[in-house]
Amino acid sequence: MSAVETKHGFARGPGEGEAHWLLGMLEVVKVCGADTDGQFGLLEVTVRAGEGSPWHVHRDEDEWFYVLEGEFTVWVGDTKHSLTPGSFAFGPKGVPHTFYGETDGAKVLIGLLPFHFEPFLREVGELASERVLPPPLDGPPDMPRLMAIADRAGFDILGPPGPPPGHAGSHS
Numbered sequence: 001m002s003a004v005e006t007k008h009g010f011a012r013g014p015g016e017g018e019a020h021w022l023l024g025m026l027e028v029v030k031v032c033g034a035d036t037d038g039q040f041g042l043l044e045v046t047v048r049a050g051e052g053s054p055w056h057v058h059r060d061e062d063e064w065f066y067v068l069e070g071e072f073t074v075w076v077g078d079t080k081h082s083l084t085p086g087s088f089a090f091g092p093k094g095v096p097h098t099f100y101g102e103t104d105g106a107k108v109l110i111g112l113l114p115f116h117f118e119p120f121l122r123e124v125g126e127l128a129s130e131r132v133l134p135p136p137l138d139g140p141p142d143m144p145r146l147m148a149i150a151d152r153a154g155f156d157i158l159g160p161p162g163p164p165p166g167h168a169g170s171h172s
Contacts, residue, residue, distance in 0.1 A: 017030045018032070021134035023051070023053070023124070023141055023161065024051045025045055025047045025051055026045070026131065027045050028043065029041070029121070030042040030109075039113070041117065041118055043112075043121075045107065045109075046106070046133060047072075048101060048104050048133060049102055049104050051100060052072075052100025052162070053100070054143075054146065054160055055097075055161075056097070057095065057156050058116070060093055060116065062090070063110060064089065064091065065090075065108050067106070068107040069085060069106060070085070070101060070105055072099055072108055073102055073163075074098070075096075075098050075163065076092075077095050077096060077097070096158055096164065098164060116155070117153060117155070119149075119152065124146060
């Protein structure tokens, strides 16, 4: 099914949506800012075990996570949530959070309201040549570069990917 836009909405089928490689993850944009006038975005994200987002906080954007496949850890503030398929977690604006896969090929839907994250995805990520995980990162990301781009997209990176500062022994 292709995206069909009407005054009542639209639909995207399996395999549809613009795919990006971002920080070792495959991120498929199921709902982009242009679809909702920036009010909402939906990403389907696939990761390897141990991969995920940097520790960060959105200034004016809520983020939620719904696990489709595999297992994820989501930290919201100092609270660690272990998520399996069908599980949900919410990271409200103003509260630091992160996520990472606990199993290879783990897949999660991530919603963002409003969708300020999209410019970061487009500037840091690259269009995926195919809908598979990109090669693993060959080293840590350029954090100063990511922090500057994140700032322009309305969020602050507080630490590298993985557990939040002070919780390094809590990776799995």
